[in-house]
Amino acid sequence: MITQQQYESVVDRAAKMLEQAGIVLTPAERAGFEVADFGLGELEQTGLEIITYINTDRVCAKELVLLPHQSCPEHRHPGVGSKPGKEETFRCRRGTVYLYVPGPSAAQPVCRPPHGSEAYYTVSHEICLKPGEQYTLFPDTLHWFQAGPEGAIVSEFSTRSTDDQDVFTDPRIKRAPEISH
Amino acid sequence: MITQQQYESVVDRAAKMLEQAGIVLTPAERAGFEVADFGLGELEQTGLEIITYINTDRVCAKELVLLPHQSCPEHRHPGVGSKPGKEETFRCRRGTVYLYVPGPSAAQPVCRPPHGSEAYYTVSHEICLKPGEQYTLFPDTLHWFQAGPEGAIVSEFSTRSTDDQDVFTDPRIKRAPEISH
Numbered sequence: 001m002i003t004q005q006q007y008e009s010v011v012d013r014a015a016k017m018l019e020q021a022g023i024v025l026t027p028a029e030r031a032g033f034e035v036a037d038f039g040l041g042e043l044e045q046t047g048l049e050i051i052t053y054i055n056t057d058r059v060c061a062k063e064l065v066l067l068p069h070q071s072c073p074e075h076r077h078p079g080v081g082s083k084p085g086k087e088e089t090f091r092c093r094r095g096t097v098y099l100y101v102p103g104p105s106a107a108q109p110v111c112r113p114p115h116g117s118e119a120y121y122t123v124s125h126e127i128c129l130k131p132g133e134q135y136t137l138f139p140d141t142l143h144w145f146q147a148g149p150e151g152a153i154v155s156e157f158s159t160r161s162t163d164d165q166d167v168f169t170d171p172r173i174k175r176a177p178e179i180s181h
Numbered sequence: 182m183i184t185q186q187q188y189e190s191v192v193d194r195a196a197k198m199l200e201q202a203g204i205v206l207t208p209a210e211r212a213g214f215e216v217a218d219f220g221l222g223e224l225e226q227t228g229l230e231i232i233t234y235i236n237t238d239r240v241c242a243k244e245l246v247l248l249p250h251q252s253c254p255e256h257r258h259p260g261v262g263s264k265p266g267k268e269e270t271f272r273c274r275r276g277t278v279y280l281y282v283p284g285p286s287a288a289q290p291v292c293r294p295p296h297g298s299e300a301y302y303t304v305s306h307e308i309c310l311k312p313g314e315q316y317t318l319f320p321d322t323l324h325w326f327q328a329g330p331e332g333a334i335v336s337e338f339s340t341r342s343t344d345d346q347d348v349f350t351d352p353r354i355k356r357a358p359e360i361s362h
Contacts, residue, residue, distance in 0.1 A: 056268065056270075060338075061336075089240065157338060
């Protein structure tokens with residue numbers, strides 16, 4: 001749960017980052033900015049700011065904005081019935097984003113999981129993405145990511161996004177954003 | 182067919198447009214810029230400059246660059262076998278792009294088909310896209326597009342791209358770029 005004031009303050013910051021990157025939004029997109037705190041109530045540490053351009057049965061495209069050192073918590077996109085899970089490519093546009101996936105752990109990882117949530121961050125193979133660099137995640141791959149000190153803007157190109165079917169490692173997480181009024 | 186010199190000159194212009202828009206490419210992407218003249222030998226009038234970020238079995242993302250008044254000729258993306266055709270969303274990032282699709286003709290269309298190719302431009306419902314605006318084309322929809330006087334940058338979010346299966350209205354067109362050495 002976040003307050004209306006928190007929502008507006010974070011949207012102002014995220015919108016300014018997009019503007020500085022030259023990314024133009026329509027007024028309707030700006031008004032519909034999604035702020036996910038994942039129900040943990042520590043938005044500056046664990047959260048994600050999202051503009052969804054398109055999400056059809058087959059194709060989805062978003063801009064993801066991360067505040068400095070903000071983390072998107074570990075999750076995966078499993079298949080549902082006969083449908084394969086979501087495939088997604090993250091392309092860094094601004095700042096630096098560190099993506100963690102299954103594989104050999106980094107000897108000296110740049111990022112740490114948010115304090116108190118370490119148990120729910122289980123993959124630690126580090127991929128550093130700077131502007132112009134990208135990485136493709138195939139379905140059902142555990143992953144989490146965190147921005148560097150300047151925050152980050154990441155374009156996501158994917159198959160259909162069905163957030164309610166994401167599986168988070170942390171059982172406390174509620175994916176659907178809630179704003180208190 | 183275009184010459185190596187034409188290729189390099191047009192890539193310089195397109196790369197500068199992306200840079201001015203704040204869109205960062207890797208050196209490998211810059212070196213692999215695709216210039217399509219569609220085999221017509223009138224690149225300034227009929228052509229498209231393309232960076233393909235990703236093209237998997239399920240998802241494709243590209244940046245399309247159009248020089249001032251440059252046209253991408255009329256075509257459609259039919260299904261092949263049991264696979265539905267390509268679905269694509271065009272999002273204008275810079276400049277203005279005029280997209281033409283089936284539907285009522287514009288009373289006073291902004292663009293004209295390239296001189297001498299009028300017979301191969303059959304749809305004339307006009308959609309004007311300025312930065313931040315987008316339009317989704319479902320499979321097998323005839324379409325063509327042309328940039329305004331400043332040129333345009335258009336992000337394309339789509340299902341898998343299989344250019345060799347595109348069907349162009351103009352039978353003279355050869356989609357695969359050829360450069361003379």
